[in-house]
Amino acid sequence: MSAQLLLVAHGTRDPAGAVVTEAVAEQVRGLVGVRVAVSYADGADPLTAATNGFQSAFATAIVFAAIGLTVAVTLLGKLRVAVPEPLPQS
Numbered sequence: 001m002s003a004q005l006l007l008v009a010h011g012t013r014d015p016a017g018a019v020v021t022e023a024v025a026e027q028v029r030g031l032v033g034v035r036v037a038v039s040y041a042d043g044a045d046p047l048t049a050a051t052n053g054f055q056s057a058f059a060t061a062i063v064f065a066a067i068g069l070t071v072a073v074t075l076l077g078k079l080r081v082a083v084p085e086p087l088p089q090s
Helices: 015-032 046-078
Strands: 004-010 035-041
Touching: 004 015, 015 035
Parallel strands: 004 035
Antiparallel strands: none
């Protein structure tokens, strides 16, 4: 597999921004000699763009916690601990 690089740039409404980003990608292609792809991250609302992934992260954490709790309860329910006989009093 050959080396690849992804250049992620914040989107801009100015068309000159894309020209600059593509120029940077072209320079990296020439200097490093790897395939360079360009991607733009642009959200309509900066606050939404900054916090968008947190909902998914919290939902994933809740799912993993629920799975862990289920496994723990299941395994502890099957756990049988031998209780030693008490020592005779002398």
